[in-house]
Amino acid sequence: MPMEASEIESMIRDAMPDAQVAIEDLRGDGDHYAAHVLSPAFKGKSRVQQHQMVYQALQGKMGGELHALALQTGVPDDA
Amino acid sequence: MSDNPVFDQIQQEIDSNSVVLFMKGSPMFPQCGFSAACVQILTQMEVKFKGIDVLSDPGVRDGIKDFTQWPTIPQLYVKGEFVGGCDIIREMYENGELKQVMDDKGAEYAS
Numbered sequence: 001m002p003m004e005a006s007e008i009e010s011m012i013r014d015a016m017p018d019a020q021v022a023i024e025d026l027r028g029d030g031d032h033y034a035a036h037v038l039s040p041a042f043k044g045k046s047r048v049q050q051h052q053m054v055y056q057a058l059q060g061k062m063g064g065e066l067h068a069l070a071l072q073t074g075v076p077d078d079a
Numbered sequence: 080m081s082d083n084p085v086f087d088q089i090q091q092e093i094d095s096n097s098v099v100l101f102m103k104g105s106p107m108f109p110q111c112g113f114s115a116a117c118v119q120i121l122t123q124m125e126v127k128f129k130g131i132d133v134l135s136d137p138g139v140r141d142g143i144k145d146f147t148q149w150p151t152i153p154q155l156y157v158k159g160e161f162v163g164g165c166d167i168i169r170e171m172y173e174n175g176e177l178k179q180v181m182d183d184k185g186a187e188y189a190s
Contacts, residue, residue, distance in 0.1 A: 003186075021172060047163060047167050047170070048149075048167065051163075051166070052148060052149070060150070062150040063150035063151045064150075070165075070166050072166065072170070
């Protein structure tokens, strides 16, 4: 079952309320997404840890119903 | 020794090979675009690596996700340390960080 972009976005926002989230449906098939997530919570975290935080927000959907989510994470400039 | 025999198997692989890519398919015949992209990057860098096909071993396929606490494959290990999945590898390759990691950790290059 593919996921809606809005569902991905709200799951990330629920877990990380101060995050800026942008989701892109790469192929328009509801199955291959890219997510850009900026959050002050990423400060001081390695890239692996940042991605793990997003995966945690997705509660196991990544690698399951969410087949492909290209992730880009970072700390906002003003944080 | 851990409770999970697959964890021991994985640990042994990453202990005995300096660069290990857990992937779908083999380096010669990757069976997933993300795995293929990682193979291509490592090949371009001329790093010696061992590709482990998780499709041929369901225990490792599930086990590696718990082992790393990472939900997707491919996964790259250098000198026993998890470096990242496909997105991170690609980003690090593009900004030169991956080469730095390989050099710092003393990965071998094909001569």
